[in-house]
Amino acid sequence: MINSKTDLSRRSFIKGIGATSIAVGTSAVFSESAEAKDVVKAPENVYESVLGDDVNCIYVKKGDFNGPKGPIGFENRQIAKSEITKEYNCDVAVVGGGISGLIATLKAAEEGAKVVLIEKMTEGRGAFECFGSVNSRTQREAGVKTDKAVLLGEMHRSASYRIGPDVVRTYVEKSGEATDFMEQMFKKGDKGFVIAPMPLRPKYPNTGAPVIDAECMFYNTPGLPKDVRFRSGHVGVYIIQDLTNTAKKHPNVTAKYSTPAAQLITDKSGRVTGVIAKEDGKYIQINAKKGVILATGGYDANPEMMKAYLRPEDYSSASWWNPCWGTTGDGHMMGLKVGAAMDPVPHAVMNFTFGSPESFHIPAVRTLRAMGLYAVVNDDGERFVREDAAFQSISNATNRQATFGKKSWLLFDDTMISKNKEIFDKAIAAFAQLKTKGWLFEANSAAELEAVMKMPKGNLVNTINKFNAFKKAGVDQDFNRDMEFAKEFDGKKYYALVCNSVILATVSGLIIDEHGRVLNSKGNVIEGLYAAGNASGDFFSGNYPRHIPGTSMGRAITFGYLSALHAVKGA
Amino acid sequence: MKYLTNRKLSLATILLFSAMSVIGFSANADSSIDKMHKGYDKAEQCLGCHGSYEENAKKTANLGKWNPHNSIHGGYVDCTNCHKQNKVEKNYCAYCHEYQPAAKK
Numbered sequence: 001m002i003n004s005k006t007d008l009s010r011r012s013f014i015k016g017i018g019a020t021s022i023a024v025g026t027s028a029v030f031s032e033s034a035e036a037k038d039v040v041k042a043p044e045n046v047y048e049s050v051l052g053d054d055v056n057c058i059y060v061k062k063g064d065f066n067g068p069k070g071p072i073g074f075e076n077r078q079i080a081k082s083e084i085t086k087e088y089n090c091d092v093a094v095v096g097g098g099i100s101g102l103i104a105t106l107k108a109a110e111e112g113a114k115v116v117l118i119e120k121m122t123e124g125r126g127a128f129e130c131f132g133s134v135n136s137r138t139q140r141e142a143g144v145k146t147d148k149a150v151l152l153g154e155m156h157r158s159a160s161y162r163i164g165p166d167v168v169r170t171y172v173e174k175s176g177e178a179t180d181f182m183e184q185m186f187k188k189g190d191k192g193f194v195i196a197p198m199p200l201r202p203k204y205p206n207t208g209a210p211v212i213d214a215e216c217m218f219y220n221t222p223g224l225p226k227d228v229r230f231r232s233g234h235v236g237v238y239i240i241q242d243l244t245n246t247a248k249k250h251p252n253v254t255a256k257y258s259t260p261a262a263q264l265i266t267d268k269s270g271r272v273t274g275v276i277a278k279e280d281g282k283y284i285q286i287n288a289k290k291g292v293i294l295a296t297g298g299y300d301a302n303p304e305m306m307k308a309y310l311r312p313e314d315y316s317s318a319s320w321w322n323p324c325w326g327t328t329g330d331g332h333m334m335g336l337k338v339g340a341a342m343d344p345v346p347h348a349v350m351n352f353t354f355g356s357p358e359s360f361h362i363p364a365v366r367t368l369r370a371m372g373l374y375a376v377v378n379d380d381g382e383r384f385v386r387e388d389a390a391f392q393s394i395s396n397a398t399n400r401q402a403t404f405g406k407k408s409w410l411l412f413d414d415t416m417i418s419k420n421k422e423i424f425d426k427a428i429a430a431f432a433q434l435k436t437k438g439w440l441f442e443a444n445s446a447a448e449l450e451a452v453m454k455m456p457k458g459n460l461v462n463t464i465n466k467f468n469a470f471k472k473a474g475v476d477q478d479f480n481r482d483m484e485f486a487k488e489f490d491g492k493k494y495y496a497l498v499c500n501s502v503i504l505a506t507v508s509g510l511i512i513d514e515h516g517r518v519l520n521s522k523g524n525v526i527e528g529l530y531a532a533g534n535a536s537g538d539f540f541s542g543n544y545p546r547h548i549p550g551t552s553m554g555r556a557i558t559f560g561y562l563s564a565l566h567a568v569k570g571a
Numbered sequence: 572m573k574y575l576t577n578r579k580l581s582l583a584t585i586l587l588f589s590a591m592s593v594i595g596f597s598a599n600a601d602s603s604i605d606k607m608h609k610g611y612d613k614a615e616q617c618l619g620c621h622g623s624y625e626e627n628a629k630k631t632a633n634l635g636k637w638n639p640h641n642s643i644h645g646g647y648v649d650c651t652n653c654h655k656q657n658k659v660e661k662n663y664c665a666y667c668h669e670y671q672p673a674a675k676k
Contacts, residue, residue, distance in 0.1 A: 068663070069649045071614075123645030237643055258625075258647065323644040323667065325652070358666040 046076045047308035050336045054521075058345065063312025067503065070301030070325035073120050073260030073278070074333040085282040090116040090254070092567050093275050093288035094295055095261045095331060097124030099236075099553065100533030101295030102243040103178065103560030106185050108293075109252035111568040116286050117253060118277050120260035125297060125324035126240030127233040127504070130198050130217040132554030134172050136179035138216065142197045146214040148172050151548070154210055158545035162344065167538045167555075170514040170562065175554050178561035179216060189242040196220040204390055204547050206482035215549035233321075259284075264292060264334045264529065272338060272528035291528045291567035293516070295560060298506035298534035299329025300349075310506070311346045317402035318501045319355040327505065331535035335510040338529065341521045343537035347508035350544035350552060351395040354410075355500030356439055364430035365497065368423070370412035373487045375467050376499065378406040381450050381460030383467070386479035387486075390547035395501040408499040409441075409453075411464075413491030431495070439498045449494045464489045507544045507552055509537040516563030530563035532556060608656035617650040624648075635673045639664055 043049035048057070092108040094101050097119030105117045133139065134146045155168045179195060186193040198215035205211065218224075218235050228234045248255045256279060265274040265285065274287040299305040300322065306315050336342060354366050365371075376387050376394065378401045385397035398408040418424045434440035443449035450460035468488040470476045476483050510531040511519045518529040518536075531537075533556035544552060601609075611617065621627055624647040628640035639653070640646060642664070653661050664670040 068652050071647050071649055121645035121647065122641065123643065125645070321667075323642070323663075325648060326645065356666075360667070 045304045045308070046074075046333070047305050050076070050333060060312055063307065063316035065303040065306060065315060067303065067306070067315060067318070067320045068301045068325045069303055070328040071120065071260065072302060072328045073262055073330040074328075074337075075262040076333075076337065079263060079276050079283060083283045084276065084285045086279070086284045088116055088254070088284065088286045090114040090286065090288055091290040092116075092564065093118070093286045093292045094564075095275060095277075095292065095334075096120075096295035096297060096326075096533075096535070097244060097247075097255070097257070098126065098240065098295060098297055098533065098556070099124075099128070099243075100535075100556035100560035101293070102240065102247055103182060103185075103557050104293045104295055104530075104532060104564040105247050105253055105255070106243065106250065107181060107561050107564035108568050109247070109250045110181075111565065113252060113290060113564075113568045115250075115253045116288070117247060117255045118259040118261055118275070118286070119255070119257045119326070120330070121324060121326040122257055123237075123324065124240045124244060125322065125326060126236035126238070127322045127324065128236035128239075128553050129233060130215055130550055130553070131179075131557060132171075132214055132548070132550030132552075133175045133179040133216045133557075134214050135176035136195070136216060137176075137183065138179075138195050139176065139197045144197045144213055146212065150210050151212050151214055154212065154548055155539075155545070155551065158543075158548060159539070159541040162541040163538050164511075166514040167512060167536075167559075171539075171551065171555050171558050174562060175558045178558040181561055182557055185243060185246055188246045190245065191238060191242040192221060192223060193218055193239060193242060194221045198549070204388065206484070207386070207389055207547075209390060209547040212549055214554075261296070261330055261334065264338050266338055270339070270526065272526060275334075288528070291530055291563075293530040293532060293560070293563050293567065294331035294335060294510070294518070294535045295532050295556075296329070296331030296535045297327040298350075298509070299332060300327050300503055300506050301325035302328035305329045305332070306506070309345045309347045309508070310349055313399045313403050314346075314349045314351065314501075315503060317399060318351065318503045319357060319359050321352070321355075321359050321502050321504055327534070329506075329535075331531060332509055335518055335526075335529065335531060335535075338526060339520045340518045340526060340529070340531075341511040341523070343508035343511065343541070347506055348540040348543055350504040350507050350546075351392055351399075352502045352504055352546065353391045353394040353398065353499060355502035356437075357498065357500055360502055361497070362430060364426055365434070368416075368427055369418050370416040370495075371410070372485070373416040374410040374412040375463070375486075375489075377409050377411050377460065377463055377496070379409075379453075379455065380406065381453075381455035381463055383463055383478060384408075386476065386481040388481050390545070392543040392546045396543065398499060398501045402501075409496040410499045411460075411489075411494070411496050413489050413495065414493040415491040416487055434497065441496045443494050444492065446489070446494055449496060453496060505534055505544075505552070507534050507540045509535045511538045512536045512559065512563075514562075515566035516559045517566065530567060532559035532563050604657050611656055612651065614650040617654065631672075633673070636668075636670055637664075639670075639672060 091113035092115045094105045094117045097117055105115050108115045152172050183195050195216050198217040200213045202211040247253050259277050259279045261275050261277045263276050264272050267273050272292050275292050277284050354361050376385055377383055385394055401408055417427050431440050441453050443452055446461045446464045471483050471486050471488045474483050512531050516530040516532055517525045518531050520526050539555055631640050632638050653659055653663050
C-alpha cells in the first residue's frame with residue numbers, strides 16, 4: 001500500500017516522456033517534464049522502493065557484488081487471506097533462530113508464554129566465539145570491574161554520536177542480567193557450556209582507543225574439542241545447537257525450521273498481530289497475542305540490499321566469511337513495510353582485515369606473530385595506514401586502496417614469523433599453497449620483492465628503509481603507529497601476503513527503544529513489534545567498532561532477552 | 572616460473588587455452604548438456620527440473636567429508652552461489668575448509 005503512490009507517480013513520469021515527444025510546446029507538457037526531472041528513474045528493486053514517496057536516493061557509482069546470495073523470505077506483495085492454509089496461535093512469535101532469536105524464545109517460554117519460533121534455514125546462524133557483557137555473575141565473581149562510563153562513551157564516539165542514548169545505555173545496564181539468563185539456559189542443555197570472563201588483552205593500547213574489560217567467552221567449557229575452542233566462529237555453531245535443542249524440548253515452544261517469514265500482519269490500529277510464513281511451500285499465519293520479535297540478523301547475503309544501503313567500497317572488493325546465508329534482511333524489510341524507522345544510510349558493516357580473496361586467510365597464517373608486526377603496503381609498495389589501528393580501520397583503508405584498483409599486502413620478513421621452530425615450519429609449509437594461488441610472494445630482499453611484484457622501482461625499498469628509520473627513532477612520521485610494537489625489517493626472506501577486507505555481517509537495522517520495541521518514523525512505538533540483534537539498530541554507525549569488546553553478540557543476547565521480557569510482562 | 576605475477580598468470584592461461592583449442596576444438600565446445608542449461612541462471616529454475624532442495628540434499632549425502640547441501644551451517648543455500656548452470660563454478664566450502672566433493676559412486 002505504501003508504494004502505490006510511488007508507482008503511480010512513476011507511471012505518470014513515463015507517460016510524461018511520451019507526451020513530450022508528441023506535443024512539444026504546450027505548457028502542460030512543460031510542467032510534466034519539470035516533474036519528470038525530479039523522478040530520475042524507476043526503482044530497480046523492492047529495496048529501493050519500500051520507503052514509498054518519502055524516498056531520496058544518494059547517488060553513488062555502482063559497486064560489484066561478489067558475495068553469497070541467501071534465500072529471501074520477505075514478500076512485498078499483498079498475500080491474500082485465501083492463500084493462508086493454516087493458522088497457529090501463540091503469545092509470542094520469534095522470527096529467526098540465531099542467538100537473539102533463541103534467547104528471546106527461551107526467555108518468553110520461561111516466563112510462561114506460548115512461543116512459536118520460525119527459522120528460514122535448517123540451522124540458526126552461529127558465527128561467534130565470545131560476546132560483550134557487563135557485570136554478569138561470572139564477571140562479578142571474578143572481580144571484573146567494567147568502567148561503564150568509558151564503555152558507554154566509547155560506544156557513542158564510535159557511532160559518531162549518530163545514535164540515541166537509550167539502547168546503548170540499556171545494553172550497558174542489562175547485558176549482565178541477560179548473560180546470567182543464558183547461563184541458566186546452558187544448565188538445561190547437554191553440552192555443559194561454561195561462561196567465563198575473557199582475560200583482558202588490550203589489542204589497541206596506544207591508538208587512542210580505551211581499554212575496556214567487558215567481554216565473556218566459552219573457552220572454559222570442558223569437553224569441547226581443542227580445535228573448536230579457539231577457532232573464531234566455530235564454538236558458536238555448537239552453542240546454537242545446544243540452545244536450539246533446549247528450545248525444541250521446552251513445553252512452551254513450537255520450533256519450525258525451513259520456514260521463512262514473508263510479512264507481518266497488522267490490525268486496524270497498526271498493531272502487529274502476527275506473521276505470515278511459508279511452511280512446506282504453503283502460507284501459514286502465526287497469530288501472536290503479545291508480540292512478534294524480529295531476530296532475523298543482518299543482510300550480508302542479500303546482494304540487492306547490500307547495494308541499496310551500504311557504501312559500494314565496503315563490499316566491492318571484499319571477501320565474505322560467514323557460512324550461514326539466511327541473513328537476507330527479511331526482518332528489516334518486514335519492519336519497513338509496516339512503517340518502522342531504520343538506521344540512516346549508509347549502514348554500518350562489520351568488516352575485518354586478514355582476508356584472502358575468498359575468505360579469511362587460513363589459521364596457520366592468520367595466527368602468526370608476523371600478523372602483529374607486519375607493515376601494510378599497496379600495489380605501489382607504499383604504506384597507507386597505521387598497522388596497529390583497529391581492524392575495521394585497516395579494512396576501510398584497504399577498501400580505499402581497492403577503489404582505485406590497488407590491492408593491499410601484508411609485508412613481513414622471516415624474523416617476524418615465529419621463534420618457535422614448529423610454528424615457523426608450519427607457516428612456511430602453508431605458504432607454498434598461497435604462492436600457487438598468487439596470494440603470497442617471497443623474495444630474498446626488498447628490491448627483489450618489488451621487482452617480482454612489478455611495483456614501481458625503489459618504492460618498496462624506500463618504504464622499508466623509512467619504516468626501519470621510524471623504528472629507530474621511535475616515531476612513525478607518516479601514520480603515527482606505535483613503533484614500540486613494531487620490528488625492523490632485517491631478515492633473509494621478505495614476504496607479501498594479499499590482504500582483503502572481509503565482511504562478517506551488517507549491523508544497522510530497525511530503530512528500537514530500550515525494551516526492543518520497534519519505533520516508527522515519528523519515534524512512536526509500533527505496538528506488538530520487537531527487533532533484536534543485527535535486525536535492530538540505533539547502536540552503530542559507520543563501522544562495527546571492533547575495538548569495543550563484543551557489542552554485536554552482546555546486544556543480540558541482551559535485546560533477545562529484553563524484548564521477550566517486555567512482550568510477555570510489559571514494562 | 573617461481574614467482575608468477577598476475578599478469579604472467581593470465582598470459583599463461585591464455586596460452587594454455589589457445590593450446591587447448593588447437594589440440595581439440597570439439598573438447599571446448601558446449602556439450603549437449605551445456606546447451607540444455609543455457610539461460611538457466613536462477614535457483615528457482617534449477618529446482619524446477621532437479622527437484623526440491625531437500626531432494627537434492629539427499630542425493631549428495633555421501634559427497635565427501637560432509638554434505639554440501641546440508642552442512643552444519645544450515646540451508647537452504649541458493650544454487651547459484653556455487654553452481655553456474657551445469658558446472659560447479661565456486662566451491663564455497665573450500666574457501667574455509669579442505670573440501671573436495673568425492674565423485675559419485
